[in-house]
Amino acid sequence: MTLDPAALDRIRVILVCTRNPLNIGAVARAMSNFGFAKLRVVNPYEPSFREAKSAVGASHILAAAKEFTLVADAIADCSLVIGTTTGRNRDVSHRILSLEAARDDIRAGLARGAVALMFGSEKRGLSNEDLAHCHWLLRIPTLEEHPSMNLGQAVAVCLYEIARSAASARNAHAAETPMTAGTHADAQPATAAELERITEVLLDGLRASGYVKPRTEAATEDNVRRLIRRLNLHSDDAKLLLGMLRKIGRKLGGDDE
């Protein structure tokens, strides 16, 4: 499968809770170097974000960067959400791909819709709550003894690899990776917003049924959110499932219509 060069425009770089304005600026610079335009920041340290935006020579990318309060909103239009990790807070429920190994999956994702590439804060990386929104995780192959990269450098390396993949895909003659199997191969994957709606409706039902216990509510929410992401739903199936869960939810709520 060759990748339409315009597909790079479907990458959204998402910075979650970034502190250092220099890092935000460095990310924007790497994006312009490699041809990416869509930058989104979630809960940046406010003075830091304002400073970066207003810096002399701030790029059009920074000026156009969108700000969000919730990760869910920042990724709502994305059908593939990739988190970055050093592999230390390794979460066994997620598949972890090394950057190079991830290229085919990223390429396939870009061929079908918007792809979010999410980076956590300089100190802590992505939280478990952030990770719950991710379909899978990406790890830059650093040394195990020194896994933690500078944020701007990590973004640059990822974008280099993705741009490189696109370039070589562009030059490839034929389709080597047939993506997924089955008739659904060219179906639209569900967007993050659709997955989140399913998650919410299912959680409502689980609350009404007593499945959710007060003491473990946060953990259960997390588990449900991850489970729904692991299903690899297509948009059609997401709509179907949402319709079913809504109907059940209304019944649970005592509404007999």
Place this chain on the structure above:
Amino acid sequence: MTLDPAALDRIRVILVCTRNPLNIGAVARAMSNFGFAKLRVVNPYEPSFREAKSAVGASHILAAAKEFTLVADAIADCSLVIGTTTGRNRDVSHRILSLEAARDDIRAGLARGAVALMFGSEKRGLSNEDLAHCHWLLRIPTLEEHPSMNLGQAVAVCLYEIARSAASARNAHAAETPMTAGTHADAQPATAAELERITEVLLDGLRASGYVKPRTEAATEDNVRRLIRRLNLHSDDAKLLLGMLRKIGRKLGGDDE
């Protein structure tokens, strides 16, 4: 040709006339991330270099960095000298390779001796005099409109590519899928029996909620059965989902436990 992992130790990163201490620190950090140790600086802006060396948490790489006045001395022990360029001050007497295309030449150089990878100052890059020491030039494939990278990011991208080349040489014989996968890669897929139990419990809930209409009952059953099969559930997830649906089903059935 496979590359001896120890060969990475034969790379010398040479920074010529670097101004910004943050950049020197960032270069050292990227080196430690990717397993390179030998940093040499030529005519750094003095206060800047001292500041970087004495910074809290300065790495062993920075502490061991050697300082030179002349490029010729900094590269004296190297049998291959590679300059980096944005391609703008293009010197027609030099061969310019893109980073990825350069990997074989770098690998061959490392097999034979020490290799210098030289980066110029933030503002001007390498001078013509510096370039005269180079066997050939390397260019990171940035956009022509935005070719100039941040120094720390440029070094990180180059070292990622060189380390990647070494790693893939190292793994060439072994398994083709590197890294991948948390526990879910080798998790057991759900059995047909598990899928059918989920289907039945979900269908019961859909009947109780009025989602299933008598006239289309057979078609709905079929749709639900197919949907559940398309989810590609692992056995663990199947159990999780079944538990949730059962709890909801009991509530719908009027059983409050």
